[in-house]
Amino acid sequence: MDTSLYQARILDHAQHPRHKEELPDPTVSLPAKNSACGDSYIVYLNVEDGIIKNASFTGIGCVISQAAASLLTDMLIGMTVDDARTVTEEKVRTLLGIPLTRNIEKCALLVWRGFTEALKKL
Amino acid sequence: MSIDVSNIRKQFPTLSADAGMVYLDTAATSLTPEPVLAAMDRYYRTYRANTHRGLYRSAEQATDAYEMARKKVASCIGAAPGEVVFTGGATAASNMLVYGLEQTLDLTEGDEVVTTVLEHHAMLLPVLELARRKKLVVKYAQLSEGFSVDLDDLRSLVSERTKIIAVTAASNVTGRMVDSVPGVEQAVVIRDVTARIGHMPVRIQDLGADFAFFSGHKMCGPTGIGVLYGREDLLKRLQPGFFGGGMVDDVTLDKARWCDGVERFEAGSQNIAGAIGLGAAVDFLEHLGLDAVHTHVRKLADYAFSVLGAIDGVTLYAAPSVQNVGIVSFTLDSVHPHDVAQVCADAGVAVRAGHHCALPLHKELGLSATVRASLYVFNTTEDIDALGAAVVRAHALFAAH
Numbered sequence: 001m002d003t004s005l006y007q008a009r010i011l012d013h014a015q016h017p018r019h020k021e022e023l024p025d026p027t028v029s030l031p032a033k034n035s036a037c038g039d040s041y042i043v044y045l046n047v048e049d050g051i052i053k054n055a056s057f058t059g060i061g062c063v064i065s066q067a068a069a070s071l072l073t074d075m076l077i078g079m080t081v082d083d084a085r086t087v088t089e090e091k092v093r094t095l096l097g098i099p100l101t102r103n104i105e106k107c108a109l110l111v112w113r114g115f116t117e118a119l120k121k122l
Numbered sequence: 123m124s125i126d127v128s129n130i131r132k133q134f135p136t137l138s139a140d141a142g143m144v145y146l147d148t149a150a151t152s153l154t155p156e157p158v159l160a161a162m163d164r165y166y167r168t169y170r171a172n173t174h175r176g177l178y179r180s181a182e183q184a185t186d187a188y189e190m191a192r193k194k195v196a197s198c199i200g201a202a203p204g205e206v207v208f209t210g211g212a213t214a215a216s217n218m219l220v221y222g223l224e225q226t227l228d229l230t231e232g233d234e235v236v237t238t239v240l241e242h243h244a245m246l247l248p249v250l251e252l253a254r255r256k257k258l259v260v261k262y263a264q265l266s267e268g269f270s271v272d273l274d275d276l277r278s279l280v281s282e283r284t285k286i287i288a289v290t291a292a293s294n295v296t297g298r299m300v301d302s303v304p305g306v307e308q309a310v311v312i313r314d315v316t317a318r319i320g321h322m323p324v325r326i327q328d329l330g331a332d333f334a335f336f337s338g339h340k341m342c343g344p345t346g347i348g349v350l351y352g353r354e355d356l357l358k359r360l361q362p363g364f365f366g367g368g369m370v371d372d373v374t375l376d377k378a379r380w381c382d383g384v385e386r387f388e389a390g391s392q393n394i395a396g397a398i399g400l401g402a403a404v405d406f407l408e409h410l411g412l413d414a415v416h417t418h419v420r421k422l423a424d425y426a427f428s429v430l431g432a433i434d435g436v437t438l439y440a441a442p443s444v445q446n447v448g449i450v451s452f453t454l455d456s457v458h459p460h461d462v463a464q465v466c467a468d469a470g471v472a473v474r475a476g477h478h479c480a481l482p483l484h485k486e487l488g489l490s491a492t493v494r495a496s497l498y499v500f501n502t503t504e505d506i507d508a509l510g511a512a513v514v515r516a517h518a519l520f521a522a523h
Contacts, residue, residue, distance in 0.1 A: 038491025
């Protein structure tokens with residue numbers, strides 16, 4: 001199994017990201033930026049009856065941040081808000097399944113941090 | 123006169139320790155050669171003492187070495203020793219200077235600062251904070267062709283209310299040299315020389331500087347040391363902004379009288395080893411010849427332009443070599459700079475991705491980030507070839523197909 005940074009699964013999610021779109025009437029949306037690297041996203045959540053009906057993102061960033069956004073939004077859709085709040089940094093690392101050095105982890109966790117802040121606002 | 127790169131490379135221990143590494147990030151920090159390390163080590167091992175305080179042999183020796191370093195740095199930039207203050211770095215110098223100017227200049231609401239979008243945050247942010255505190259108007263001169271400052275525009279922005287003109291002497295992103303800037307009597311001219319010094323000869327008066335600052339660690343010196351230059355008559359009037367031991371003539375319970383001279387700005391125990399190391403770095407570079415250093419990095423810049431320019435999708439953001447201190451920034455279509463830099467890193471090529479502490483410049487250019495390769499005395503054409511190969515690989519791996 002390829003455990004390198006740019007393994008096929010990561011590249012696939014980066015080049016064909018899932019849920020990369022603006023939500024027309026989101027329950028909450030927030031920016032998520034890492035200006036040192038040049039990653040700049042907006043995260044969107046649509047919540048009804050305590051369930052995440054839709055999660056998406058727009059913006060630009062490096063492969064790792066975009067792949068993480070794609071994987072994370074895939075995971076969040078259909079979760080209850082309570083369950084979504086239990087998605088820890090550790091769970092995101094497992095989801096990505098790639099070696100994260102100090103410099104890359106900021107990109108990998110950027111959109112997760114955005115969604116964490118968004119979930120606090122619900 | 124040219125430099126013997128293969129011999130020079132032997133003097134940089136990290137190049138031997140990490141054999142495969144291609145270091146193209148001098149604009150972040152340069153590598154440190156053996157003579158600098160040896161000079162610092164000699165201080166720590168054989169005459170470790172504080173400066174300007176003790177009467178014993180090692181204290182005298184430490185003081186002599188520290189003041190000799192000051193003389194060397196001053197001579198290197200064509201200044202007098204009394205115009206050279208040692209600081210913790212360029213950023214420390216800039217902050218200390220701007221704070222000092224705030225106490226010294228008669229600044230009123232509506233007074234003006236003229237600066238440029240080329241500035242590194244070390245120059246820009248202290249000035250912006252000053253403007254916010256004193257309600258000053260900040261004006262930006264336009265960029266001209268080749269990423270330079272439009273000096274006519276700058277001249278037109280200067281008015282009788284201009285109190286500070288702050289212009290870099292070289293961009294840390296595009297490498298563009300900005301030589302003398304026009305001054306006016308009532309305004310203080312500040313030059314950030316960090317990207318320029320140690321990469322070419324610098325004569326501070328030729329840059330029209332009333333004040334200037336730079337770091338030691340981007341010119342073969344150690345980290346944690348830098349210089350604030352102040353024209354003698356202006357430095358005499360500048361208020362210190364950092365207070366403590368060693369900068370006073372007298373202290374009573376309710377006030378203190380500062381020293382004359384540069385000691386006024388060197389409160390507390392100094393980075394003695396750092397200053398000695400910086401002096402040794404000056405020796406090292408002057409032995410190579412700063413004209414020869416500049417010729418070398420310009421030739422490499424030209425080679426980098428040809429290698430990178432031949433790669434599909436590369437856009438260069440770098441001044442023409444004749445006006446460049448040896449910095450080449452670029453983007454690669456459809457590939458985020460961070461990913462280019464990661465692929466480079468995986469291939470052992472050290473470059474930088476991001477805004478390089480120059481956000482206004484990147485915004486002006488319509489970019490969120492660039493990849494930056496910076497060239498110095500120990501770099502070779504093989505280094506550029508390795509960079510080119512990594513960029514080609516990044517293109518193959520990531521570019522939209």
